Amino acid sequence: xxxxxxxxxxxxxxxxxxxxxxxxxxxxxxxxxxxxxxxxxxxxxxxxxxxxxxxxxxxxxxxxxxxxxxxxxxxxxxxxxxxxxxxxxxxxxxxxxxxxxxxxxxxxxxxxxxxxxxxxxxxxxxxxxxxxxxxxxxxxxxxxxxxxxxxxxxxxxxxxxxxxxxxxxxxxxxxxxxxxxxxxxxxxxxxxxxxxxxxxxxxxxxxxxxxxxxxxxxxxxxxxxxxxxxxxxxxxxxxxxxxxxxxxxxxxxxxxxxxxxxxxxxxxxxxxxxxxxxxxxxxxxxxxxxxxxxxxxxxxxxxxxxxxxxxxxxxxxxxxxxxxxxxxxxxxxxxxxxxxxxxx
Amino acid sequence: xxxxxxxxxxxxxxxxxxxxxxxxxxxxxxxxxxxxxxxxxxxxxxxxxxxxxxxxxxxxxxxxxxxxxxxxxxxxxxxxxxxxxxxxxxxxxxxxxxxxxxxxxxxxxxxxxxxxxxxxxxxxxxxxxxxxxxxxxxxxxxxxxxxxxxxxxxxxxxxxxxxxxxxxxxxxxxxxxxxxxxxxxxxxxxxxxxxxxxxxxxxxxxxxxxxxxxxxxxxxxxxxxxxxxxxxxxxxxxxxxxxxxxxxxxxxxxxxxxxxxxxxxxxxxxxxxxxxxxxxxxxxxxxxxxxxxxxxxxxxxxxxxxxxxxxxxxxxxxxxxxxxxxxxxxxxxxxxxxxxxxxxxxxxxxxxxxxxxxxxxxxxxxxxxxxxxxxxxxxxxxxxxxxxxxxxxxxxxxxxxxxxxxxxxxxxxxxxxxxxxxxxxxxxxxxxxxxxxxxxxxxxxxxxxxxxxxxxxxxxxxxxxxxxxxxxxxxxxxxxxxxxxxxxxxxxxxxxxxxxxxxxxxxxxxxxxxxxxxxxxxxxxx
Numbered sequence: 001x002x003x004x005x006x007x008x009x010x011x012x013x014x015x016x017x018x019x020x021x022x023x024x025x026x027x028x029x030x031x032x033x034x035x036x037x038x039x040x041x042x043x044x045x046x047x048x049x050x051x052x053x054x055x056x057x058x059x060x061x062x063x064x065x066x067x068x069x070x071x072x073x074x075x076x077x078x079x080x081x082x083x084x085x086x087x088x089x090x091x092x093x094x095x096x097x098x099x100x101x102x103x104x105x106x107x108x109x110x111x112x113x114x115x116x117x118x119x120x121x122x123x124x125x126x127x128x129x130x131x132x133x134x135x136x137x138x139x140x141x142x143x144x145x146x147x148x149x150x151x152x153x154x155x156x157x158x159x160x161x162x163x164x165x166x167x168x169x170x171x172x173x174x175x176x177x178x179x180x181x182x183x184x185x186x187x188x189x190x191x192x193x194x195x196x197x198x199x200x201x202x203x204x205x206x207x208x209x210x211x212x213x214x215x216x217x218x219x220x221x222x223x224x225x226x227x228x229x230x231x232x233x234x235x236x237x238x239x240x241x242x243x244x245x246x247x248x249x250x251x252x253x254x255x256x257x258x259x260x261x262x263x264x265x266x267x268x269x270x271x272x273x274x275x276x277x278x279x280x281x282x283x284x285x286x287x288x289x290x291x292x293x294x295x296x297x298x299x300x301x302x303x304x305x306x307x308x309x310x311x312x313x314x315x316x317x318x319x320x321x322x323x324x325x326x327x328x329x330x331x332x333x334x335x336x337x338x339x340x341x342x343x344x
Numbered sequence: 345x346x347x348x349x350x351x352x353x354x355x356x357x358x359x360x361x362x363x364x365x366x367x368x369x370x371x372x373x374x375x376x377x378x379x380x381x382x383x384x385x386x387x388x389x390x391x392x393x394x395x396x397x398x399x400x401x402x403x404x405x406x407x408x409x410x411x412x413x414x415x416x417x418x419x420x421x422x423x424x425x426x427x428x429x430x431x432x433x434x435x436x437x438x439x440x441x442x443x444x445x446x447x448x449x450x451x452x453x454x455x456x457x458x459x460x461x462x463x464x465x466x467x468x469x470x471x472x473x474x475x476x477x478x479x480x481x482x483x484x485x486x487x488x489x490x491x492x493x494x495x496x497x498x499x500x501x502x503x504x505x506x507x508x509x510x511x512x513x514x515x516x517x518x519x520x521x522x523x524x525x526x527x528x529x530x531x532x533x534x535x536x537x538x539x540x541x542x543x544x545x546x547x548x549x550x551x552x553x554x555x556x557x558x559x560x561x562x563x564x565x566x567x568x569x570x571x572x573x574x575x576x577x578x579x580x581x582x583x584x585x586x587x588x589x590x591x592x593x594x595x596x597x598x599x600x601x602x603x604x605x606x607x608x609x610x611x612x613x614x615x616x617x618x619x620x621x622x623x624x625x626x627x628x629x630x631x632x633x634x635x636x637x638x639x640x641x642x643x644x645x646x647x648x649x650x651x652x653x654x655x656x657x658x659x660x661x662x663x664x665x666x667x668x669x670x671x672x673x674x675x676x677x678x679x680x681x682x683x684x685x686x687x688x689x690x691x692x693x694x695x696x697x698x699x700x701x702x703x704x705x706x707x708x709x710x711x712x713x714x715x716x717x718x719x720x721x722x723x724x725x726x727x728x729x730x731x732x733x734x735x736x737x738x739x740x741x742x743x744x745x746x747x748x749x750x751x752x753x754x755x756x757x758x759x760x761x762x763x764x765x766x767x768x769x770x771x772x773x774x775x776x777x778x779x780x781x782x783x784x785x786x787x788x789x790x791x792x793x794x795x796x797x798x799x800x801x802x803x804x805x806x807x808x809x810x811x812x813x814x815x816x817x818x819x820x821x822x823x824x825x826x827x828x829x830x831x832x833x834x835x836x837x838x839x840x841x842x843x844x845x846x847x848x849x850x851x852x853x854x855x856x857x858x859x860x861x862x863x864x865x866x867x868x869x870x
Contacts (some may be wrong), residue, residue, distance in 0.1 A: 192529045211740055213739070213740055217713070217726070220714070220722065224712065226671050226707065229669065230669045230702065231722045232711055233689030
């Protein structure tokens with residue numbers, strides 16, 4: 001009985017939060033005269049009701065898994081990073097400039113180069129916040145958010161400026177990737193390979209965090225930096241490394257959006273995956289394995305948007321309301337799992 | 345008339361200070377007796393000092409008096425009548441007020457606003473013109489001078505302390521209790537504030553009871569003194585009649601402590617002391633607020649000796665230990681371990697066998713949310729047999745960590761004996777044992793220890809002392825920082841006194857003069 005309870009305990013606040021968010025969402029809609037129950041049914045149907053819905057959900061879950069790691073890995077080191085959107089933007093930008101120099105190459109090395117460029121750019125972007133925190137004592141949550149604005153501005157500046165493809169008239173974009181450089185769908189489904197990489201990287205990070213010396217050392221730094229210093233661990237280096245890996249994952253999400261979804265870097269790519277990743281990571285309690293499931297949940301909410309719009313004429317932003325409600329409810333219900341008096 | 349508005353008029357400060365007597369006050373916290381039948385007599389209109397080391401029970405006694413902890417036995421007499429003080433409200437009714445060590449002011453508000461806030465019975469609309477005039481009249485009736493319109497955030501520490509005192513006078517207190525009022529002041533500010541209070545007692549308008557461990561202030565301003573030691577009355581008398589040396593001896597040591605210190609030295613002094621393991625030269629370090637805390641400290645510890653660092657808390661010991669542990673950056677000076685410049689890196693700790701038992705182990709030496717097994721692995725999780733595998737990634741062998749933890753738990757008697765328990769769920773003594781097990785199971789060459797038995801019961805204390813002694817006999821160099829002089833006298837081969845960030849006194853334990861140690865601890869050498 002006790003074993004059951006302790007196994008169920010972590011899921012209790014999560015389930016309660018999902019229920020509370022659904023209730024809030026229904027009340028919000030009912031207050032405006034929308035059919036609330038039907039809307040909730042449509043969210044489920046639009047997310048998981050058909051193979052088409054599943055494909056839509058999984059395509060959205062793929063980048064979410066990677067941007068969630070941009071929150072989860074720094075969180076292991078005790079940092080609250082919320083600037084994944086910026087890492088995604090600079091990652092996409094870096095990845096988008098690679099193919100121009102590789103005309104006529106086979107696809108694989110180009111993809112590897114693009115992935116490396118996206119990873120390094122995103123990683124450096126978040127590592128900058130970590131460095132500011134470690135060396136200058138600047139709050140990493142705020143600096144990462146501000147850096148995200150800078151990253152997005154840089155993205156727009158370059159995409160609408162020097163990197164703009166003159167042929168892109170209404171929608172400023174970088175030069176489209178050659179057909180051969182596009183990342184296609186996985187066999188037997190219409191979901192692109194990004195899903196495979198998202199799941200694989202989450203699994204690898206789950207292993208790194210739990211089973212390697214590096215992951216343990218990062219956990220010590222995050223759990224108590226004073227104890228880490230006493231044990232002689234290189235606190236700054238570990239924080240930087242964890243943030244670099246997290247930012248790299250978000251940068252990789254940007255690269256995948258370019259190579260598998262949009263075919264070029266343009267403003268449509270900045271659809272808020274970086275911010276939704278914060279929700280995913282918190283819902284998964286920063287556990288890389290839990291992120292896979294939570295990304296599918298949050299991806300589903302996003303995927304249901306078009307169905308809500310078509311059937312009951314809800315604006316597109318309605319899914320954002322549900323997401324936001326879920327996040328607030330999660331933070332509130334987290335306290336359910338905390339026992340005893342809070343330590344100072 | 346309401347007693348508070350009543351207190352606003354200057355004429356009311358003419359009333360006399362209160363006479364207070366504590367009679368056999370006993371206070372227990374669980375099994376721990378913080379105060380054991382302590383009596384104290386404070387005469388009306390006198391400046392009385394309460395002396396003692398950290399943990400002697402001074403704060404507990406005054407907290408009983410202001411109603412925060414009603415005592416289990418004994419009681420208080422105010423002006424010759426017995427009063428049952430059960431709550432701060434009772435104390436307020438008797439006009440007993442306390443100024444705490446740390447400021448309780450609203451920094452963004454003015455002096456006048458802070459004074460009114462203290463009153464706590466403000467009307468919905470404040471008639472500022474009337475209140476300001478009343479406050480100005482009140483200020484005139486005291487010797488303190490402050491600008492009523494000044495923002496508290498802009499005041500110097502000495503002025504803030506004056507405002508704290510004014511708040512209590514404004515409430516009409518007849519007995520003012522001050523808990524180490526000068527710990528945040530410069531000597532000049534301290535003299536000014538204490539001098540003014542002293543003047544008010546000379547007029548008989550006020551009685552002051554001051555907690556201190558600075559003999560200089562006691563001799564300069566005190567009339568009577570009560571000295572506590574380990575929850576018991578160690579002595580009392582008039583300041584002029586007791587010498588500083590006598591007060592120091594009452595405060596820090598019984599003759600029992602000295603003899604137990606000698607016992608240990610007589611038995612072991614013959615053993616050869618080895619090479620210098622830890623050498624600190626000209627060390628400077630700032631505290632969290634950025635003010636210099638360690639100021640040019642020199643210290644060395646040799647193999648096979650325990651060097652005890654005595655001192656009143658707040659004289660830089662904490663910062664010194666943090667520098668040695670790698671938790672704080674030194675601002676200047678050098679730390680050498682076995683002759684090598686020491687940066688507290690993991691490689692150096694391993695190479696030179698540096699281990700440590702910091703104070704508050706859960707905060708300084710453990711990851712609270714991690715298991716006992718993981719915490720016991722903090723020193724060596726990254727080397728065989730706890731790590732290994734292909735690539736240079738290094739995979740963690742959790743089973744090996746757990747197996748070793750089981751053995752250590754057994755050897756050191758940690759309870760509960762499940763290595764998977766989160767260490768934050770262990771009691772203080774068991775956390776300390778778990779850390780001890782981790783730090784002493786390796787090849788210890790240098791051990792930095794700070795207040796290792798703080799808050800532990802007798803048996804746990806004995807066990808830890810035995811382990812330290814054993815490590816020393818096996819040739820470890822041990823630096824032991826402690827606020828408990830008896831502990832230092834019992835364990836150390838050499839004792840140094842740290843005062844205001846430097847070593848002020850040094851002696852072999854066998855020849856240490858307890859009274860001198862006390863004087864240097866109190867910043868009153870020579």
